[in-house]
Amino acid sequence: MKALSINKLSKTYRNGLQALKAVSLDIEQGDFFALLGPNGAGKTTTIGIITSLVTKTAGSIKVFDTDLDEDPEQAKSYIGLVPQEFNFNGFEQVKHILVTQAGYYGMPASEAEPRADELLKQLGLWEKRHTPSRSLSGGMKRRLMIARALVHNPKLLILDEPTAGVDIELRRSMWTFLRKINAAGTTIILTTHYLEEAESLCRNIAIIDKGEIIENTDMKSLLNRLDKEAFILDLKYPLLNNTLEGLDYERLDDTTIEVEISRGESLNSVFEVLSQHGVEVVSMKNKANRLEELFLNLVETSEQNA
């Protein structure tokens, strides 16, 4: 079954801006789907229409086979939304926000309260349950929005840049949490500016630009299209003024080089060249995750020592 089926969706704003141009998209039940695109590409407009925050100009949307126009109540009941901007009442207490949201979905307080407690514990907000939401830190507010979106047990969770402005440690813990609920059966749609996030989490991907889907495929196929990959190599001894003929590299400092290899090319060829020049490598990292891994290790080590 399709969790979401978008057919020829168009949106033209009053100022004449054509934000979406007959966008069609299908997302299977259970998928972890990335919707990527530059700023102003139409991601948030698409999500806005799916969640009834924006009125469409043309097209149709089905959520788990329920047409959003024909039975909006049923279609809406399947969806949980984590919007880009904080949008809760800053004066309300954290737990009240969750119980109230559950109530809007028809969940009585006798069910909503234990469900809210469960989510608050899972997302590390239990200690703050009686705190007015405006007093939470930025990361806690993000987690509160995720808890609020999940409180009615939605089958489809839509996250619009959920980790924007979130530190790396919290971002990683949110990834773990999202993977867990996806594994439990919740279909997830994610928009993000962090390509690494999409790469790490999502199985399928659509790229939208200027209101049109320009790519819609599975993540593996897309990554296979990358023709080059970069690695950072830490050397045992300084390279000094030696040049490594036969290798496509950039010297970052005396003991660090960045090597680019074509996809499909064996790493052995790199090490052969390095061996010929008498260069010893002590460690190697994929370029993308290097700083994050270092930071996480430092934080984890610091916490273990505390």
Place this chain on the structure above:
Amino acid sequence: MNQSRQQRHWVALSTLVTREVRRFFRIWPQTLLPPAITMTLYFIIFGNLIGSRIGEMGGFTYMEYIVPGIIMMAVINNAYANVASSFFSAKFQNHVEELIVAPVPNYLILAGYVAGGTARGLCVGIIVTIVSLFFTRLPIEHIFITISMVVLSAVLFAIGGFINAVYARSFDEISIIPTFILTPLTYLGGVFYSISLLPEFWQNVSLLNPILYMVNAFRFGMLGVSDIPVVAAFSIILLFIGGLTAFALYLLHKGTGLRN
């Protein structure tokens, strides 16, 4: 959640009403205390100090005569202000989106906010009534008319506050109508005087003021005297409630002030 749609609607409505009531109780120094103080001053100044020199009006002491009007004025203002400020705040902080994305039909959104506004109007009405008992006796001639008129008036002005908030784009815009329309109409709506004191021309002009009908029908319920027929008052208020409800639902359906 194996509930019928009606059960889900009921839970959603009671959730919204609970949140609204919790809101005005949480900020009681802004919502419940000021009208109690203001109306006490009205009773002291107009009822006691000035009223004692005015003598009888409609067969009652001046204090007795103005009490129903002052209660009604407090109810109207607070029912209106509650919905206008609460719904506009929800728009301003964007947490109205919590309701828009949820499977809550438009009529329930309207009903929830109006019930919240009505609840505050009636709470303030009760507070002002209790305060008035320190100054005068309070007869109630027709209990059904008294209660139904105060509830209907609160409902009507709560709907008015909702429409105001839908259109408002700033906090200034939710105070313009209360300041420049509601307050003058209330003061000229027979709260402090009988329109029989006015020249005939101004009596006829006063009949165009809907608040006059509410104040007088409420006064009839309490004292048994009125400047206008009570049936006309009920007809007019029901007509306004029907018209404004339809208009508010139309605005919600269109997404005016709420959706892009």
